[in-house]
Amino acid sequence: MKENQVDIQTAAAxxxxxxxxxxxxxxxxxxxxxxxxxxxxIVLAAAVAVLLYLxxxxxMYFMEVMTNVWFYVVMCLGLNIIVGFAGxxxxxxxxxxxxxxxxxxxxxxxxxxxxxxxLPVSVLMAVIAGLAxxxxxxxxxxxxxxxxxxxxxxxxxLAARNLEITGRATGLVGISxxxxxxxxxxxxxxxxxxxxxxxxxxxFVSYRLQxxxxxxxxxxxxxxxxxxxxxxxxxxxxxxxxxVIGSVFGALAGSFMAVKMTAISPDSFLFTQSxxxxxxxxxxGMGKIPGVILGAFAMVIFPEIFRGIGxxxxxxxxLLLLVLMIYRPQGLWxxxxxxxxxxxxx
Amino acid sequence: xxxxxxxxxxxFGGLTAVNKVSFxxxxxxxxxxxxxxxxxxxxxxxxxxxxxxxxxxxxxFQDQSVMRLxxxxxxxxxxxxxxxxxxxxxxxxxxxxxxxxMHCRTSSGLAGAVMRSPGQRAEEKRIREVATECMEFIxxxxxxxxxxxxxxxxxxxxxxWARALATQPKLLLLxxxxxxxxxxxxxxxxxxxxxxxxxxxxxxxxIEHDMGLVMKVSxxxxxxxxxxxxxxxxxxxxxxxxxxxxxxxxxEEEDAI
Numbered sequence: 374m375k376e377n378q379v380d381i382q383t384a385a386a387x388x389x390x391x392x393x394x395x396x397x398x399x400x401x402x403x404x405x406x407x408x409x410x411x412x413x414x415i416v417l418a419a420a421v422a423v424l425l426y427l428x429x430x431x432x433m434y435f436m437e438v439m440t441n442v443w444f445y446v447v448m449c450l451g452l453n454i455i456v457g458f459a460g461x462x463x464x465x466x467x468x469x470x471x472x473x474x475x476x477x478x479x480x481x482x483x484x485x486x487x488x489x490x491x492l493p494v495s496v497l498m499a500v501i502a503g504l505a506x507x508x509x510x511x512x513x514x515x516x517x518x519x520x521x522x523x524x525x526x527x528x529x530x531l532a533a534r535n536l537e538i539t540g541r542a543t544g545l546v547g548i549s550x551x552x553x554x555x556x557x558x559x560x561x562x563x564x565x566x567x568x569x570x571x572x573x574x575x576x577f578v579s580y581r582l583q584x585x586x587x588x589x590x591x592x593x594x595x596x597x598x599x600x601x602x603x604x605x606x607x608x609x610x611x612x613x614x615x616x617v618i619g620s621v622f623g624a625l626a627g628s629f630m631a632v633k634m635t636a637i638s639p640d641s642f643l644f645t646q647s648x649x650x651x652x653x654x655x656x657x658g659m660g661k662i663p664g665v666i667l668g669a670f671a672m673v674i675f676p677e678i679f680r681g682i683g684x685x686x687x688x689x690x691x692l693l694l695l696v697l698m699i700y701r702p703q704g705l706w707x708x709x710x711x712x713x714x715x716x717x718x719x
Numbered sequence: 720x721x722x723x724x725x726x727x728x729x730x731f732g733g734l735t736a737v738n739k740v741s742f743x744x745x746x747x748x749x750x751x752x753x754x755x756x757x758x759x760x761x762x763x764x765x766x767x768x769x770x771x772x773x774x775x776x777x778x779x780f781q782d783q784s785v786m787r788l789x790x791x792x793x794x795x796x797x798x799x800x801x802x803x804x805x806x807x808x809x810x811x812x813x814x815x816x817x818x819x820x821m822h823c824r825t826s827s828g829l830a831g832a833v834m835r836s837p838g839q840r841a842e843e844k845r846i847r848e849v850a851t852e853c854m855e856f857i858x859x860x861x862x863x864x865x866x867x868x869x870x871x872x873x874x875x876x877x878x879x880w881a882r883a884l885a886t887q888p889k890l891l892l893l894x895x896x897x898x899x900x901x902x903x904x905x906x907x908x909x910x911x912x913x914x915x916x917x918x919x920x921x922x923x924x925x926i927e928h929d930m931g932l933v934m935k936v937s938x939x940x941x942x943x944x945x946x947x948x949x950x951x952x953x954x955x956x957x958x959x960x961x962x963x964x965x966x967x968x969x970x971e972e973e974d975a976i
Contacts, residue, residue, distance in 0.1 A: 605823025
């Protein structure tokens with residue numbers, strides 16, 4: 374009872390302050406504009422055109438950074454399904470990335486399999502990994518789940534470090550480049566396009582899932598697992614599904630990364646990697662797709678811009694994060710003041 | 720009998736919350752469960768809906784045992800519930816809250832969602848139609864795009880009822896639906912409970928503290944105290960039952976002051 378009364382009061386207070394803020398009005402106006410299908414189409418088409426044209430004009434360094442951005446967009450959107458949509462705090466996401474990278478690496482290096490044929494295997498392995506982490510943690514909630522996923526991430530890395538087939542501490546070196554229609558992908562621009570397409574696919578799938586029956590079920594278990602169960606939602610299955618889909622995103626990104634780098638080692642999948650991905654998701658705004666994309670951008674671009682100040686850049690990055698989390702815990706991406714549009718999208 | 724409870728016993732360690740309770744609920748009726756605070760009403764509700772697993776006895780819903788089923792399976796069979804303390808999906812819109820009720824009546828998965836197949840689109844349309852109809856029935860259609868936590872308390876209650884109706888139940892369990900409502904809202908609730916039964920042919924079983932509401936709406940009342948059933952019968956029978964007066968109604972007077 375008391376809780377509810379407080380809720381109502383804070384809600385009322387929020388609406389009161391929001392009405393006065395011109396910035397909020399501007400954001401609402403932009404959202405309204407974007408609701409118009411034609412405008413949305415034009416803006417998105419222009420954005421894609423610019424992104425496709427970019428490699429013709431810019432430096433190799435810039436392309437390297439942008440490729441990295443798309444790679445992180447895919448990873449962050451994958452983690453967003455687990456953490457943002459389903460509300461399952463995971464600290465071991467790099468493990469899924471490792472599963473994809475190693476699957477592709479091993480198949481190419483040891484068995485001479487064509488890169489494109491390793492992708493379905495990578496997806497299959499990701500499903501197994503998703504179930505492996507999801508099943509024993511079905512009953513766990515937030516903090517406990519975070520600790521178990523952290524353990525899972527470290528286990529995967531240590532296994533890779535010690536197994537013969539994964540090349541122990543050296544990892545896998547000399548993974549051959551993939552080719553498509555007789556053309557070998559080796560330039561940074563090739564991989565820029567590959568990761569851009571992968572990112573667009575990830576964004577598309579994320580949006581479609583968000584507005585679906587499964588996506589709504591994820592949001593329900595994030596909000597209240599018991600109430601979701603009472604509504605006839607199979608919480609166990611829906612949770613597992615989030616892990617599996619999130620895992621597939623990560624593994625696909627990993628597979629492409631393996632052939633881009635041509636070498637992978639256990640050190641690519643450190644705990645800090647999982648944390649950075651989680652950080653980007655939280656920074657941008659959990660559960661908000663454009664926010665997550667923004668988070669991935671910020672996380673890759675920021676350290677690049679401040680490369681000049683050397684090791685202090687991570688210190689500044691950390692401080693900025695701290696300030697942001699205090700003043701904007703919901704992440705960078707702004708919401709419309711009504712909360713949601715008619716269709717329930719952000 | 721749509722619901723038949725036989726010798727149901729629930730223990731938490733050494734404490735017996737529900738002790739050999741037996742009763743049945745007639746299909747198409749409105750019946751209530753009353754009892755003093757801590758009598759085990761909500762525990763009993765939680766057993767019926769699968770949230771607690773009773774140690775002994777049996778629960779038959781439409782002649783099928785639901786004792787060992789998970790809550791979502793029970794909902795799928797046609798038993799929906801609301802919660803004593805509101806359990807809305809607070810950050811979702813009213814529409815989304817109510818659409819969640821249709822989850823168990825629909826089936827599209829990953830492929831349907833990504834491809835937006837004709838089947839999936841038809842299903843989405845049906846989900847929206849059912850949700851809209853439920854909101855209209857309860858009278859919250861004008862609030863459909865609001866985020867649930869921003870609604871006044873009475874409306875939040877309504878969202879919970881509409882959400883339960885969206886699961887298309889045969890039996891609706893309401894856990895203290897009148898808690899926190901003002902007089903007008905309570906009168907509307909009486910009306911609503913009757914409409915749910917008469918227009919939608921749903922059997923209603925409620926736990927309630929508000930005696931006025933219980934006496935007005937119930938066709939049959941069960942009384943429990945210390946986990947044991949002490950009386951059952953019509954409003955008059957229960958009102959005149961000395962054990963009930965001793966255990967409950969007398970105490971209620973004191974509480975009122």
